[in-house]
Amino acid sequence: LYVEQPLAKGQSVPLDRDQAHYLFGVMRMGPGDPVLLFNGQDGEWRCIVAKAGKRAGELVCEEQTKPLQMPPDLWLVFAPIKKARTDFIVEKAAEMGAARIMPVQTAFTNSERIRQDRLQAHAVEAAEQCGGTYVPEVTDLQKLDRLLSDWPEDRQLMFCDEAEVGSAKRLGSASGDKWAILIGPEGGFSDAERARLHAHPNAHVVALGPRILRADTAAVAAMALWQQALGD
Numbered sequence: 001l002y003v004e005q006p007l008a009k010g011q012s013v014p015l016d017r018d019q020a021h022y023l024f025g026v027m028r029m030g031p032g033d034p035v036l037l038f039n040g041q042d043g044e045w046r047c048i049v050a051k052a053g054k055r056a057g058e059l060v061c062e063e064q065t066k067p068l069q070m071p072p073d074l075w076l077v078f079a080p081i082k083k084a085r086t087d088f089i090v091e092k093a094a095e096m097g098a099a100r101i102m103p104v105q106t107a108f109t110n111s112e113r114i115r116q117d118r119l120q121a122h123a124v125e126a127a128e129q130c131g132g133t134y135v136p137e138v139t140d141l142q143k144l145d146r147l148l149s150d151w152p153e154d155r156q157l158m159f160c161d162e163a164e165v166g167s168a169k170r171l172g173s174a175s176g177d178k179w180a181i182l183i184g185p186e187g188g189f190s191d192a193e194r195a196r197l198h199a200h201p202n203a204h205v206v207a208l209g210p211r212i213l214r215a216d217t218a219a220v221a222a223m224a225l226w227q228q229a230l231g232d
């Protein structure tokens with residue numbers, strides 16, 4: 001279970017109404033039962049239910065069961081698409097260990113706004129589900145142009161370019177420990193964006209096989225390829 005409070009030996013962790021409902025109503029837990037907690041910073045802790053009420057409760061931390069496992073320094077930069085597919089991308093990026101999830105507005109992005117708080121909650125749920133101890137930050141929507149203008153010199157960019165379909169462009173012998181994957185929207189990248197990205201000194205242009213993939217499929221495929229080539 002994800003909580004926001006610090007976790008340390010003997011630390012008491014108050015539960016809010018939703019958390020109490022989940023543990024004591026849905027999971028039928030009660031005083032003395034163990035619960036695994038994480039907060040994205042202190043690893044995973046086995047805690048014991050000290051008080052169980054309908055609307056509140058309290059746990060006490062007993063023992064750390066996993067240290068904080070930091071993911072590789074990988075950003076997933078993507079243009080948000082329809083709501084359910086954007087949720088899917090965020091969920092899969094958190095499961096696959098992206099350190100940061102960054103929605104961007106591109107020339108052909110159909111979304112003008114995102115619900116950053118909702119996407120962050122999806123990232124928390126995905127980390128909970130896969131037993132992770134780290135929760136990637138979901139940043140607010142920003143313009144791709146702006147992001148590229150401020151691009152950090154020491155971060156490599158795996159640019160997944162649909163126009164390279166069928167070519168053999170791969171990550172090859174790329175190296176570096178700070179990376180970002182860039183996935184475009186349903187409409188792909190504009191000519192101007194592609195020209196800028198091809199000229200970018202840190203960009204590695206990659207094709208994801210012989211077919212044009214939907215953006216959500218492309219995001220998962222790109223993360224798997226990156227993991228294989230450069231992950232831990």
Ligand code: SAM
Nearest residue numbers: 160161162183184186187188207208212213218
């Ligand atoms: N509308 C575009 C077209 O028909 O050419 C397709 C865009 S595709 C649905 C969405 C994004 O997924 C692309 O911008 C790209 O980043 C990525 N993508 C999909 N298939 C790809 C492939 N075979 N190679 C590289 N990137 C791909």
